[in-house]
Amino acid sequence: MVDWGRMYDCRGDVHRVPELLERVEDDEDDAEAWDELGFRLVLERDLVFPAGFAALPRLVRLASRSGRARGLAGTIMRCAAGQHGCDDLLAACPDAIADLRKVLDRHLRSKPTDYLATYLDLLAVNEQYHWSAVMGDFSDDFYVIACPHCAAEVTIAIGGYGRYSAIRD
Incomplete structure (x- = not known):
């Protein structure tokens, strides 16, 4: 059982989080509750708060039937590698993390x-935080890199332009 009195969210309190969790458990289509819950648990997809890890098991229980729950639980896991001071809360969720892995x-x-x-959420659940963070940047763009063997410039296209690499125009 979570001691919500010891938690905090992005606003420094937590009194709304259990209420919001109950609302989305009762009505998975409550967009207003999902929006507020997401804002309180994860700040701009970058910083997770203790209330996020405390809410993780309940979100995972909803994740098999709710895309919003699956996405929010995945976002929390993607932030798990950051400086959040909640390693103990995360360590207390092994069953929820294993269940989330199956759902994803x-x-x-x-x-x-x-x-x-x-896929990025699944990488984070599997503790591949670096790849989970950087792979999102590989979309619809050109990247110029040096070949590791001969140092020739290689252009890589990924996304709407196609998927190819070239060493000249």
Whole structure:
């Protein structure tokens, strides 16, 4: 059982988080509650608060039937490598993390439209935080890198331009 009195969210308190969790558990289509819950638990997809880790098991229970719960739980996991001071709360969630891994894997097998976001969440659940953070930047762009063997400039296209590499125009 979570001692919500010891938690805090992005506003420095936590009294609304349990209420919001109850609202989304009762009505998974309550967009207002989801928006406020997401804002209180994770600040701009970058910083997670203790209330986020405390809410993780409840979010994971909803994740198999709610894309919003799956996305918010995944976002919390992507932030887990940051300086949040909540390693003890995260360590207390091994069952929820294992369940989230199964939910994300099952969702990926359905070839969803949110494949990249779900894949990044799965990388974070598998403690591949670096790849989870940087792979989101590989979309619809050209990248110029040096070949590690011969130092020739290689242009890599990923996204709407196609997927190819070239060493000249």
